[in-house]
Amino acid sequence: MSRRLFAVPLAVLMLAAPVAAQAPVAAQAPATVSITLSNFHIAPTPIHLAAGQPVRLVFTNASGGGHDFTAPAFFANAHGLAGPVERGQVELAGHASASVTLVPARGTYKAKCTHFAHKMMGMSATIIVD
Ligand SMILES: [Cu+2]
Incomplete structure (x- = not known):
C-alpha cells in the first residue's frame, strides 16, 4: 500500500472527529431506564x-x-416532560407499557401505586436523583 492511499482515510477521520466531539448533549438519545410494576412490587428500588x-x-x-x-x-x-403523566401519575392497564422522557431534578422522591391496598402490599419505591 502506498503512503498516499493510507493518508486519505486518516485525513477524513481527523475532519470527522471534532464534529462528533462537539455534538450537543441534547442531540444524543437519552438513556433508558426500565421500571417494572407487578403484583405487588415496583422494581428497581x-x-x-x-x-x-x-x-x-x-x-x-x-x-x-x-x-x-x-x-x-x-x-x-x-423539566421537559413528555409522555402520559397525569396529575403526577402514569396509569398502566394490565400488561401495558408507557414511555416518559424528562430531565429529572436533584432530590429524593417517593413513588407508589395508588390502587387500593397496593402500596401496603409492597408497591412503593424511592427515586434518587443526584
Ligand atoms: Cu398496583
Whole structure:
C-alpha cells in the first residue's frame, strides 16, 4: 500500500472527529431506564437517576391487573416532560407499557401505586436523583 492511499482515510477521520466531539448533549438519545410494576412490587428500588440528564423511563406492567406509578413531586420538579403523566401519575392497564422522557431534578422522591391496598402490599419505591 502506498503512503498516499493510507493518508486519505486518516485525513477524513481527523475532519470527522471534532464534529462528533462537539455534538450537543441534547442531540444524543437519552438513556433508558426500565421500571417494572407487578403484583405487588415496583422494581428497581431505589430508581437511581442523574440530575439534569435527559432520561427515558419505560414503565412496564408485568401483571394482568392495573397498576399506576405515582410520584407527584418527582414529575412536578422534572423539566421537559413528555409522555402520559397525569396529575403526577402514569396509569398502566394490565400488561401495558408507557414511555416518559424528562430531565429529572436533584432530590429524593417517593413513588407508589395508588390502587387500593397496593402500596401496603409492597408497591412503593424511592427515586434518587443526584
Ligand atoms: Cu398496583
